[in-house]
Amino acid sequence: MLKQFDEVHGGLTRKSSRESGLATPPRSVVGIGGKVAKPDYSEAKIVLAMVGLPARGKSYLSNKLMRYLKWLEYEVKVFNVGQLRRTRAKAKREQSGVQENHSAEYFSHDNKEANQLRDKLAEDCLEMLIQWLKEGGNVGIHDATNSTKERRAMISNRVAREKGIVVIFLESLCDDPAVIAANVALKVSSGDPDYMNMSREEAERDFLERIRKYEKIYETITEPNLTYMKVMNVGSQVTLCNIHGYLQSRIAFYLMNLHVKPRSIFFSRHGESVYNVEGKIGGDAHLSPRGQTYAKALPQLIHDNIGDANLTVWTSTLQRTIETAQNLPFTKLTWKALDELDAGVCDGMTYEEIEAAYPEDFANRDEDKFNYRYRGGESYRDVVVRLEPIIMELERQENILIIGHQAILRCLYAYFHNLPQDDLPYIKIPLHTVIKLTPKAYGCDEERYTLPIAAVDTHRPKPKAAKQPDVVVSTARQYLDPTIA
Incomplete structure (x- = not known):
């Protein structure tokens, strides 16, 4: 088709009408565009395991990274161990009437029974994540403290049994008292079910005590065999170790550009x-x-x-x-x-002209506007x-x-x-x-x-749609079942 176009027009390479001033292109051209296939990311399989004390920005980094990678069309999902804990506790309460106590004492290393329960939750959450990757996911984020070498070894050893899946640890560190205080305040005021029946003062005391329990046993990443990134104060300093490949590098570069000012x-x-x-x-x-x-x-x-x-x-x-x-x-x-x-060869045309000249392609664009590519555009x-x-x-x-x-x-x-x-x-x-x-x-x-300055409306509604896209503006943290989030 392009060869015929060149022959009709003497082999002249068409300039964009932005440069040439051309209006409607020759109507002898039929079939101006096609659909662009989604990139094949099927080989990209990463477990991104978060590491860090509570109130250090782990969930913030998880959320930002998920939004960025999904925008680029990777399949990304966050598997939050705390949300799994709350979901199972709720189910237990509804079935048996037993209310589990998830106050700060539950997170003490000296609480052997709770330790076993928390380890089991982390392992189960990891199993859900791995299964999701096998079903087509690209990046599964294991959102937990993962604060000891023992826990990280468990994750690393389990992922090593899966062909084609790699694990990266992302440690979020923070030594800025103002940022930590802001994170604590957000935690106790964001509707966290752990503090549903507490006053804000009680919730803050309990959460600070939870942090102290973790601090007693916390081990920063030093294991030389691990692939990891350390982010200090959400981007002020980033340390990389054993990062390889395109997607891993892409993730690292993105994290290096974040800030919370x-x-x-x-x-x-x-x-x-x-x-x-x-x-x-x-x-x-x-x-x-x-x-x-x-x-x-x-x-x-x-x-x-x-x-x-x-x-x-x-x-x-x-x-x-x-x-x-x-x-x-x-x-x-x-x-x-x-x-x-x-808009390629349609540059400088009205939609009516495009529909008259190229009705088939006009319909194709209405059918799948995100993927439709103008010929030459x-x-x-x-x-x-x-x-x-x-x-x-x-x-x-x-x-x-x-x-x-x-x-x-x-x-x-x-x-x-x-x-x-x-x-x-x-x-x-x-x-x-x-x-x-x-x-x-x-x-x-x-x-x-x-501004009260009149202008034409250039918006074209979604064809055959009952309603336009809903934009729900929310800055609240969502507490969801990780198996359906």
Whole structure:
């Protein structure tokens, strides 16, 4: 087909209409795109065993890493030993009426019976994890203290019996009293069933006593035969040992870029463009008069929300984002990776023109928008891959304002809210609206500010869907049965 296209047009290699100014491509081209297959990650099998005292950020790191890898389409699941303990205790209470005591004394090394029960829970949780990996999972996170050499040897020896599965230990260390205090406060106020019938003061006393019980027997990782990473104060220092292979290195690099400093991330599409008004996709159009009005009003909106705080503005290389940012009094960086999804031969066309010229492919895109790739262009899946460096840099930075494009911001927004790929292409990111995300331990707070400047609605609803994707904004820790989480 491409050969016929070249022959018809004298062997000329087609430039993007962003460069050439071409509008509708020749209608003799039939079949403009296809679906992109999900990468084959079937050989990636990792047990990621957490290590660390309570209130040192283990669950935070687990949650962040799960969100990142799922965004990249790995199958990831957290198996939390504490949640398994609570689930079984609840079942026991309902069946026999016996209420187990999980106060600090339960976690004492001198409590032999409780020690045996906790070891059994850790082993059972590991067995569930391994079985899940065998059924198609890629990274199973064993979320527990795993605080002794004996426990880590048990995990290492058990995983060694499984062909094709490797174990990495991830130790979360923290010596910052303020961070530890904040983690303790979050634990006792987050709805943890262990403290359901206690006052906050009682819960805090008991949890601090639990930590002291663990401290008496805690052994930091020094075993030279293990593959491990040590993270100090959530990213201020990272130590790696025996890390090999692509996925292991990817995990390590991500963890090296994390921090927990207070910050906000602002998303805004460019102001309304001339192409938006004309109903065309792609291109490199200037702002419309209403888009220019938005660009002039944006600095005051940002100032009202961050005051004199420092901020860096990121834009794409396309002029509509650069024009939108031109009045902002902040450092500006231009990223090619933030350019809009490339529509290939459909660049500069309206959806009506695409449907008339390429009805079959138009239908295919509506059927599977995340995987559909324009001929000579991109799919949403391609965009996610090229945005990975942006995610890495976002995790390193403090306050950032990204002035971008609809598809780009959808992909980034899905990362921060852990949304599935099927919903990603239909997230509503309206024009002339600033979205403020404030990362928290277990999610992101969100606020939206819409300026009273009219703009066209470029959102295309999900075809044949009863409702649009639901975005449930929650920063609370979820206490779930690990077998169904």
